[in-house]
Amino acid sequence: MTTPFPLLRLPRIALIPVFQQMESIDVIAFSLISKKAQNVSKIFCKFSSRNVHLTVKSDHLYICVSFEMWRQMGLKYYFNTENIPNLVNAMTQKRTFTHKNSGLTASQWVERVLDVTNCESIGQLDLKGSPQVDVCDTFATIQNIRKLYIFKECPNIFAKKSLEILSSVSSEITLFKIPFDCREEFQTFLKNNLNYLNIFTNTFQTFKFNLEDLMVTNALK
Template identity: 55%
Template structure:
């Protein structure tokens, strides 16, 4: 039997699920869950050339041709399986011998309850909140999953209230990636309270004045968060005279390797050049600049 057939059989009943597990172990290399407005999608990759896609529809009228749903379209409905979102997800993960999903993306405003399914996840490498995700669901998803997620990627910021957003930023995130078109949605004040180990801002452009204020706060030990690596861009040419004099920054050509304290997108990062900064308490950092596409891409590393 092909993996898709084994998974289909496992959805018939608990007994069929146990039988499917015991007779053949299937272990995908990658499992990606997508939450849509009326269904769930799971993509499983076993090898580079072999992918399996499953869908669970909660409203039969919205499903595609279900005449041969078990195999041809790899689609199921809540009606013909009798499974809720959490039961379906648990069954698929169980029969695939998978410790955790690889990635979850939340899109649209589902008319079904997916939060129970999220609550069953105890480990998640990556969470993506898409632009069309409803604010209520986005906030609830972040509340449930961000404590167990290695990387949180926001294509929208679902918090209209600045205080509520900053409360989220103060949590112990590992990797926060903000990729939003709304330039005003992330400010210097937000950056100063962020407590993630790694922060990457794409399409969020800080002014040179914001950068200098951030570095000055760090130099005076006013920014003692868990931050280890900040990546962002500025719309302005840079030279060493742009850095505040108080930093005593000096250029270096040395090649070095930076290691994160936790497993993130990579354990280490090798780079050369930039400017070293050391504050009075002995804490050291390095800031690097790279000019591309008329913008300045900046990395700020804080050494352990």
């Protein structure tokens, strides 16, 4: 039987070489253990994320953090444990999290990763599915998103809720579908103070998108 090592009880001077030997992925995984582990990780590892790409799917979240051009790190959080693929690779296992092995909800997990990597903004957010509702709680805390993409497979209800929360903090929004049920809903969205709006859609809608809709938009581009 192995006796657990009381890492957090070590004096700070002893913790410095420990964290110096840890990979970035290991530091982030360690920070998910508890609030104390999170604070210790931030003290001894001063991350400075260059770009963060967050993807939301129906069964998992995926975060890719870039520190430099050549150094990236991807982590996944699965909502439903039965959907997790067979993890035979040890490196893949270290990058995959659930509520069971982290003790965190999806929203808490995202907030913890963004906090420990000192992420002040999201470079790109892709919505490709409808996850747990609590992810919207995290969306409300995001201050800046450079690019927001709404894909065809994203359910309308989740897409509308996300746009309601994120439109004001997104520099560029791209729609591969129009998730609104009627022209009035769509025009209400277009009246928001949008910076840059791209619409790429030829799918069936309950109403026809035309130039009259563009006349009411407040988008700069």
